[in-house]
Amino acid sequence: AQSVSQHNHHVILSEAASLELGCNYSYGGTVNLFWYVQYPGQHLQLLLKYFSGDPLVKGIKGFEAEFIKSKFSFNLRKPSVQWSDTAEYFCAVNADSGNTPLVFGKGTRLSVIA
Amino acid sequence: DGGITQSPKYLFRKEGQNVTLSCEQNLNHDAMYWYRQDPGQGLRLIYYSQIVNDFQKGDIAEGYSVSREKKESFPLTVTSAQKNPTAFYLCASSKTPSAQYFGPGTRLTVL
Numbered sequence: 001a002q003s004v005s006q007h008n009h010h011v012i013l014s015e016a017a018s019l020e021l022g023c024n025y026s027y028g029g030t031v032n033l034f035w036y037v038q039y040p041g042q043h044l045q046l047l048l049k050y051f052s053g054d055p056l057v058k059g060i061k062g063f064e065a066e067f068i069k070s071k072f073s074f075n076l077r078k079p080s081v082q083w084s085d086t087a088e089y090f091c092a093v094n095a096d097s098g099n100t101p102l103v104f105g106k107g108t109r110l111s112v113i114a
Numbered sequence: 115d116g117g118i119t120q121s122p123k124y125l126f127r128k129e130g131q132n133v134t135l136s137c138e139q140n141l142n143h144d145a146m147y148w149y150r151q152d153p154g155q156g157l158r159l160i161y162y163s164q165i166v167n168d169f170q171k172g173d174i175a176e177g178y179s180v181s182r183e184k185k186e187s188f189p190l191t192v193t194s195a196q197k198n199p200t201a202f203y204l205c206a207s208s209k210t211p212s213a214q215y216f217g218p219g220t221r222l223t224v225l
Contacts, residue, residue: 009154034213036216042218043204043216044157044204044216046215090156099144099145099208099210101147102147102214103159104149104156104157105156106154106156
């Protein structure tokens, strides 16, 4: 069975600090990888996705993630966070075979302080 | 507008009552999903359907039921057998190959 681990439950950063949120998955086959964000009071939105090709994926709002196959990792990064990035971030994976459900990590809450 | 709608936004239920949560999409997506979100637990899969008139149990299906009579609709019934139903319920849909897109959610509280 697939599983996803997000290493940090809660991260607190000052504005302009760099961000890296860890995500590791467990699955033996080919996978699709996703990062979703949930801003306070809003629904889940897709930040970025990886299906194949260049392992460095760029998403919305200046976020990027790098797929490292040998480490089963898909860490999310942003060079300089803003207060508006305060949200909960979820890493997710599904098998690369049709419309299979996503398996989510437990989420990382990011708080950005001025 | 294209998207996924869930209703109601907030729902209160007395113990022992069944309640049905609505999910509709006009994205022409084949697959639809129900997840439950609890604080610190991420999202857990309840049921999913890859095609009309077919659905599969997810990791936490006990106490829930679904139907998929139309491509656009995937209602979820929370039955009285669900021991801890108070949660935030999220519906999603997808079209191969693609990410899943989520509705705004329904917050269910059992009184």
